[in-house]
Amino acid sequence: MSFQAYLDTVEKKTGKIPQEIVDEAHARGFGAETKSGEIVTWLADDYELGRGHAMALVHVIKNGPQISDKHVGTTGVHRDDSDVLRLDGLVRRGQPSTP
Template identity: 40%
Template structure:
């Protein structure tokens, strides 16, 4: 599955875009001014996305990758 397919599937399942997740992650304290905090580990983000949005590990990692700057 391509990266864009992961993002499209996440949007279809949750109704949220990567930008929406970025805003929510900032509210959770994982990001500061849109940038991952050095103390934020991938597991922290993926556990949150799995618990609150019922995402699988690969889909949660795709959102985490967008926080790190991946766009395609």
Template identity: 45%
Template sequence: MSFQAYLDNIQTRTGKSPADFRALASRKGYANAKGLLPGIEAGEIVAWLKQDFALGHGHAMAIVALLKGMKKEGDK
């Protein structure tokens, strides 16, 4: 499955776009426009996404990769 397919599936399941997740992470103090803030661990974000959006581990890690800037929309 491509990275974009993960993002599309997440949006279908949650109604939230990648931009929405960036904004939510920013409001929660996890990230800013440059990426994750210092001291923020992937596990903390994964736990949040599992709790609030019922995402599985793989889909939550896709959002982490997006927030870190490791991957971006349209990536395979």
């Protein structure tokens, strides 16, 4: 699953675009210095997210939407189209918001 696909699935599960969750995390004081486990626990408690989906959000909460270009342009299942993740939601990209 690509990094972006994890975030898209989070949106489908929670009904919130990734940016809304990132903003909520920052409002709670979570940021670059926060331990990943604290954020994962919050996401599990409040949104019932599993570790993989939570860790995708942890990256964005702590580091912003820029990711490594390691998988960009590859053909594997983990490929992403860009090294900048879209946090603005599926509807803005013309994709359905329900599975």
